[in-house]
Amino acid sequence: MKIALLGANGQLGHDLEPALQAHEIIPLTRRDMDVTDFDRTRRVLMDLSPHVILNTTAYHRVDDCENQPELAFQVNALAVLNLVRIANDSDAVLLHISTDYVFDGNTREPYTESSQPLPLSVYATSKLSGEFLVRAAAQKYFLIRTCGLYGVAGSHGKGGNFVETMIAKAKRLEPIRVVDDQVVTPTYTVDLAHQIALILSTTHYGLYHYKTPAIRPRYSVLENARLKQLGLNEMRHWREALAAYLEEKSLG
């Protein structure tokens, strides 16, 4: 399959390339096109004519989104609608990444794909809008909600990841002050990338959670019920994945 990978130099994009090496990957970054330039994005993608448009781009500086709702909606919703239309017009599959932030976190039960979203922030609302546009208009799509990503490339949009921030503080012998009222399932981007590769080999289109919170949801555990139901669940326990990440960092 020919796969156009948008956000190829991002944290998740970095680990998707090797995970999808069995395919023809076209890595695309902001240098190739800004996804908010709808005409250029259409031209580039229509010329490439990929079987899959894999969108990892996002404007996800959560606090900045509160002051820049226009940009948040441009990147996280309207650009996504543009991708939906391009995918439909070229008979391509759209794989789009969303977030646990679509939930309010006021529960103690893991969220499944059938749980009711209730976004609390501009970021979350823009991402949920992107989801709705995919679900309402895309002909063939995979929509993946994930949570607390960490990978060796570090999140470009957020400037690193939680694990790296903690390691850096520990190395500087700084006291660590973090919120202790949020429950999340951290997700190693290598594991997510391999799970995405597996899902892409199927035609089980639709919405998926990955186990693995402006106002942040306090309880944000995603239950990957649909993957389990389909026998496609390959995600490791988060402790095992974190150990693998630290091992990869020490070797790198």
Ligand SMILES: NC(=O)c1ccc[n+]([C@@H]2O[C@H](COP(=O)([O-])OP(=O)(O)OC[C@H]3O[C@@H](n4cnc5c(N)ncnc54)[C@H](OP(=O)(O)O)[C@@H]3O)[C@@H](O)[C@H]2O)c1
């Ligand atoms: N990080 C998390 O904890 C987390 C949690 C839940 C869900 N997610 C979702 O997972 C996905 C991937 O996250 P990530 O951690 O890999 O993010 P990331 O490292 O910030 O990567 C995002 C990529 O998108 C690109 N991008 C942003 N705006 C763009 C634009 N207007 N045009 C073209 N490219 C643009 C960025 O390019 P530049 O480097 O040039 O800015 C970057 O390469 C996103 O959809 C995010 O909402 C992330």
